[in-house]
Amino acid sequence: MSTARGARARARIEVTAAIKDEARRQLAAEGAAKLSLRAVARELGMVSSALYRYFPSRDDLLTALIIDAYDSLGEAAEFAHAEVAAAGPRERWVTVCTAARRWALGHPHEYALIYGSPVPGYVAPQETVPAASRVGLLLIGIVRDAHRGRGLARTPLPAGLKTEAGRMAAELAPDLPAEVVVALVASWAQLYGLIGFELFGQFNKVVEDREPFFRHAAGRLAHDVGLVYPEPGETAGGPHSA
Amino acid sequence: MSTARGARARARIEVTAAIKDEARRQLAAEGAAKLSLRAVARELGMVSSALYRYFPSRDDLLTALIIDAYDSLGEAAEFAHAEVAAAGPRERWVTVCTAARRWALGHPHEYALIYGSPVPGYVAPQETVPAASRVGLLLIGIVRDAHRGRGLARTPLPAGLKTEAGRMAAELAPDLPAEVVVALVASWAQLYGLIGFELFGQFNKVVEDREPFFRHAAGRLAHDVGLVYPEPGETAGGPHSA
């Protein structure tokens, strides 16, 4: 069979998983900087050199953890989105953003691993890309649905950005207006600014009651990408002349 | 005299500065994780244990570098702002944002040190606070000027955020409307989301021509805090019905 060509192959899968699990444990407990191969091996009752048969270096272990973290975040967001799939685009948007925030608060060190500063001269390998784009794809899908439905509000682009905006749209979502794609990418980045500031303590003594603050900010991001229709009971989030 | 109570005291100041300079060099070259006390000492021609007379631990050295980085960023922003002090609020806003981005691109590892994931279970000590708030104070000042001038557009707050918004305004800028303070804090965090995503490679293959993209996004942040008046030659940045 291909799934179990031998006891050896199965054992390898199990040991690999055990290493990742223990590494994730240490990552969650102490952070990426204190993640030690030797400590992982020790905890698993093996000698440290044996671990190198499974992960050729510490960075490779970290890469595996990064992919898993992206997948875990993506899964959490997709699960939350599925529960409100029938709702309006704006509520779906805020739900996905809130799910990302909740995941980050629950897995701070894993979040720091993927969206914080990259570890020592580390460059994300290509294989992280698909896992990394899951949340982004979710957001694009929501905006696309709104575009095909009631339509989107648009913000005109400055002249100097038009060609780049066209390129971005062609790459990410050719069916969406370029202005919307630009706003989408910016909102996507800004979302992680909000989450990161909360997580890394920048909001200490600044924002105390963070859940409603975040929901409001996420709603305004939705507004920025053109989702201007308020849900029943919500405020629109658009600026009114004072 | 109090400035030079002896050759001893002066030497201490000089050595402390030399340590910080060399540490900053290594930080810029290799990143915070590879900053080594022993390497700093080696480069300075002293033995590693001698360095502990000046900084009791590696974290203390990092803290000093963090404060310096905040100050350097704040200074760059203030300098840029001073050059356009006579311009309209929106241009001043975008200028400060752009200065922050430029500083980050020029000092990636120092930026990562202060706005990336905090190092190993590290919590920022209280003495970093004043240096850390310089850019924020600049932004508040710009919005305040606009508020006293032509006024600001406002976005209504949801009911659940009103009390927290009042608290935030009382703490940060009692003379500004609470809605504006909320938008200001959110935009402040979102600004660093934009910068971080660019710096940490999240925009690879997504945004290529980043300068105009950033300027546009910063302009929309200005719009979000109520600075809706476009400069001559700029687009307003507000959504129009499609």
Place this chain on the structure above:
DNA sequence: CAAAAACGAGAGCACTGCTCTTGCGCGGGA
């Protein structure tokens, strides 16, 4: 069944942060 590949164990290298002890030399008080 034999050759080959995969694997675990152990020793070892070069490095890290940090502590402790030892001895030297400058500086302020008598």
Place this chain on the structure above:
DNA sequence: TCCCGCGCAAGAGCAGTGCTCTCGTTTTTG
């Protein structure tokens, strides 16, 4: 002016790290 003390540098040492290499053993494969 002398002299004692304190600030300082130096060195050894501890515990830990990532990683490499070798050496038997075990399992898979041709």
